[in-house]
Amino acid sequence: MTALRINGARLLERHKLMAGFGETGNGGVIRPALSDEETSARLALLNLARERGFACSVDPIGNLFIRRKGADEGRAPLRMGSHLDSQIPGGNFDGVYGVIAGFEVLETLEDHKVASDAPIEVVVWNNEEGARFSPTTMGSAVHAGQLSLDKALGSFDQDGNRLGDELARSLTQLGPLKSIELGSESLAYVEAHIEQGPILEQNEIPIGVVTGIQGIVQFEVRITGEEAHAGTTPRSRRKDAFWAALDLTAQLRSVTADKDDAIRFTVGRLTVLPGSPNTVPAKVAFTIDLRHPDEALLASVHTQIYQAAETLQTPCEISVITTLNSPPVCFAAKVISSIERQAAEVGLDTARIASGATHDAKFMAPLCPTGMIFIPCRDGISHNENEWADPEHMIAGANTLLGVITELTRA
Numbered sequence: 001m002t003a004l005r006i007n008g009a010r011l012l013e014r015h016k017l018m019a020g021f022g023e024t025g026n027g028g029v030i031r032p033a034l035s036d037e038e039t040s041a042r043l044a045l046l047n048l049a050r051e052r053g054f055a056c057s058v059d060p061i062g063n064l065f066i067r068r069k070g071a072d073e074g075r076a077p078l079r080m081g082s083h084l085d086s087q088i089p090g091g092n093f094d095g096v097y098g099v100i101a102g103f104e105v106l107e108t109l110e111d112h113k114v115a116s117d118a119p120i121e122v123v124v125w126n127n128e129e130g131a132r133f134s135p136t137t138m139g140s141a142v143h144a145g146q147l148s149l150d151k152a153l154g155s156f157d158q159d160g161n162r163l164g165d166e167l168a169r170s171l172t173q174l175g176p177l178k179s180i181e182l183g184s185e186s187l188a189y190v191e192a193h194i195e196q197g198p199i200l201e202q203n204e205i206p207i208g209v210v211t212g213i214q215g216i217v218q219f220e221v222r223i224t225g226e227e228a229h230a231g232t233t234p235r236s237r238r239k240d241a242f243w244a245a246l247d248l249t250a251q252l253r254s255v256t257a258d259k260d261d262a263i264r265f266t267v268g269r270l271t272v273l274p275g276s277p278n279t280v281p282a283k284v285a286f287t288i289d290l291r292h293p294d295e296a297l298l299a300s301v302h303t304q305i306y307q308a309a310e311t312l313q314t315p316c317e318i319s320v321i322t323t324l325n326s327p328p329v330c331f332a333a334k335v336i337s338s339i340e341r342q343a344a345e346v347g348l349d350t351a352r353i354a355s356g357a358t359h360d361a362k363f364m365a366p367l368c369p370t371g372m373i374f375i376p377c378r379d380g381i382s383h384n385e386n387e388w389a390d391p392e393h394m395i396a397g398a399n400t401l402l403g404v405i406t407e408l409t410r411a
């Protein structure tokens with residue numbers, strides 16, 4: 001019997017289709033969670049699914065589940081997936097590759113009438129990027145019970161739109177969807193994704209077998225001072241929230257400067273209010289994204305951030321809120337070995353690699369046997385419109401995913 005392979009031309013056609021939703025004209029996309037652009041991408045995928053007779057469901061936080069039925073519909077589904085939302089702007093591969101690779105696996109199984117005992121699903125997680133609504137990996141965190149549904153629905157974007165309202169609006173445009181409960185069980189979960197780093201490309205390895213994901217903590221810092229006239233207020237009388245933010249971030253930058261450059265410390269967003277050139281800033285808000293593979297070190301830097309905020313010499317008030325606190329995870333040995341075996345079946349070299357980026361698979365790891373398949377991306381660029389992956393690698397990753405899913409359904 002010839003080995004089963006995906007339809008590469010169809011995969012690339014789907015990729016082109018998705019790239020049209022929110023395209024910027026500079027090679028990337030702007031497709032924030034629950035925006036019209038992402039909703040159109042979700043609808044396009046759901047319509048393809050409906051044409052194939054796959055069942056389409058949604059959970060209370062807006063995660064989509066596209067199911068190819070199994071012989072025993074009472075069993076927990078074997079799941080693949082990723083996300084369709086992008087950074088602002090973002091590239092054409094982060095997230096979307098894993099969704100279309102998973103969908104292609106479903107279509108290939110359907111084309112070849114491959115029977116499976118358990119159902120097989122592709123999950124489109126809501127708001128993985130966290131670029132519009134914080135925190136990142138929101139949909140999978142709520143699915144896993146690591147973030148409260150109410151808190152997530154009650155989050156706001158920078159324009160004051162509430163996630164719950166945006167979700168309700170988006171769902172009205174997606175056609176008929178079955179509602180399923182939060183936290184439904186999975187038999188296993190496998191996610192295909194670009195590496196978002198340079199290691200695989202530098203070593204000319206087409207398939208990365210992901211061993212785990214480093215820990216991540218995200219914070220929102222709010223500093224409150226007092227508006228004052230820029231011309232008449234001496235420094236000694238100012239409660240200037242901007243300088244407090246600069247002093248605090250400068251202190252944190254030195255606290256997180258480690259000798260092996262392994263601590264990832266990012267201030268990605270900073271807003272200054274009232275934002276007038278001649279009024280002393282009264283309110284500054286900024287985000288912190290902190291990552292490291294060692295849980296204890298991450299926890300100690302987490303504490304140091306709070307201590308620095310508490311002890312900063314400033315007349316302003318400072319509040320620090322942890323919006324995401326997710327320790328490192330290791331993936332399941334059985335999924336890791338299946339990826340290595342199946343890649344070898346397809347004649348592909350592999351290397352084991354830890355993920356610097358976070359993914360929805362992070363929240364699946366404690367729930368069921370979980371793993372990830374990486375493909376290289378050019379110069380390791382991601383969260384950037386120049387993100388790019390070789391079509392050959394896209395096909396190789398999807399064939400490996402097909403092999404792993406076929407193997408795990410037999411397990």
Ligand code: HGY
Binds near residue numbers: 094136356357358359
């Ligand atoms: O932030 C991340 O690591 C993911 O790409 N959203």
Ligand code: MN
Binds near residue numbers: 083095128193358
């Ligand atoms: Mn991603």
Ligand code: MN
Binds near residue numbers: 129
């Ligand atoms: Mn991303």
Ligand code: MN
């Ligand atoms: Mn004036």
